[in-house]
Amino acid sequence: MKLKEIASLLNGEIFGDESVEITGVSGINEAREGDITFISAKKYAKDLPACRASCIIVREPIADLTVPQLKVPNPYLAFARLLGHFYVTPPKPTGISKDALVSGTAKIAAGVSVHPFCYISDGVSIGSGTVISPYVFIGENSTIGEGCTIYPHVTLRDGIRIGNRVIIHSGTVIGSDGFGYVFDEGRYYKIPQVGGVIIGDDVEIGSNVSVDRATTGDTVIGKGTKIDNLTQIAHNVRIGDNTIVVAQVGIGGSTEIGDYVTLAGQAGVADHTRIDSGTMIGAQSGVTGNVSKGAYSGSPAIPHRNWLRAQAVFAKLPEMQKKLRELEEKLKELERRHII
Numbered sequence: 001m002k003l004k005e006i007a008s009l010l011n012g013e014i015f016g017d018e019s020v021e022i023t024g025v026s027g028i029n030e031a032r033e034g035d036i037t038f039i040s041a042k043k044y045a046k047d048l049p050a051c052r053a054s055c056i057i058v059r060e061p062i063a064d065l066t067v068p069q070l071k072v073p074n075p076y077l078a079f080a081r082l083l084g085h086f087y088v089t090p091p092k093p094t095g096i097s098k099d100a101l102v103s104g105t106a107k108i109a110a111g112v113s114v115h116p117f118c119y120i121s122d123g124v125s126i127g128s129g130t131v132i133s134p135y136v137f138i139g140e141n142s143t144i145g146e147g148c149t150i151y152p153h154v155t156l157r158d159g160i161r162i163g164n165r166v167i168i169h170s171g172t173v174i175g176s177d178g179f180g181y182v183f184d185e186g187r188y189y190k191i192p193q194v195g196g197v198i199i200g201d202d203v204e205i206g207s208n209v210s211v212d213r214a215t216t217g218d219t220v221i222g223k224g225t226k227i228d229n230l231t232q233i234a235h236n237v238r239i240g241d242n243t244i245v246v247a248q249v250g251i252g253g254s255t256e257i258g259d260y261v262t263l264a265g266q267a268g269v270a271d272h273t274r275i276d277s278g279t280m281i282g283a284q285s286g287v288t289g290n291v292s293k294g295a296y297s298g299s300p301a302i303p304h305r306n307w308l309r310a311q312a313v314f315a316k317l318p319e320m321q322k323k324l325r326e327l328e329e330k331l332k333e334l335e336r337r338h339i340i
Helices: 003-010 042-047 075-087 304-336
Strands: 013-015 035-038 055-058 069-071 160-162 173-176 181-184 187-190 196-199 210-212 218-221 295-297
Touching (some): 003 069, 210 218, 295 304
Parallel strands (some): 035 055
């Protein structure tokens, strides 16, 4: 593919030879001749002298580079689009495998692929272009939109509603029972979990994630939200649009999370917490109550800047303790000598 064709695809501006042939896309340290790579920040400029790529995607042209450059507003986005263009092949519809178990009352649109050993229950509806991989279970009256990809060993329990272009990775369970019990006379009684789960358009859910169904009503994940591996989302949680939930996050029941929130790895969110839109929660933070927009870290979470100051003090505590002991000894000596 000629560089000028790539420039047309990305609406970019070429500085250098537009006839260069591009055969692949790679990171700056792995790039070989024929590859196109990118640089998104000045700190990576140190890697350019050793880079063998045939073109560099840049935000602004870099002086003294001998290879062509392609100027775009967002090099990282351009890199992502080119990876998709070069290496991602749209799946070809394969129809319904004879080795899949599909209810006669299920509604399967044209262009759907149902692979061997899937189980599709009564009343299920699947939209056009969706791919159901082997060993997927889809419970009664669940709905899956168009252009979705459901990877192997995913379980979708009864009454789950999934939007368009949703990706769900292997081992994930959507609609497991919420963790609800009533304690009475020395034992726990299970609270029936009769609600559902609604997942919006363009959501991606990583592997081995659990999204519990609501006790009543629905657990909701807003459009464009991305959920990393090994995350727990409890019953009646409501997550807004375009939120990022990083690996091993746990979210307690009936929590409300706004739009464009970031929950970093291993953050824990207590039940009935409310987090405002645009909030950032740092890794391993513990969050409770009502959290107004801002950046937070620590457990319990406090404003991030305060946490940084606290960490700086924490690192000095052994030294401060030593000085305190020295002062205490001096004070005792002064008291012994009746100077104070």
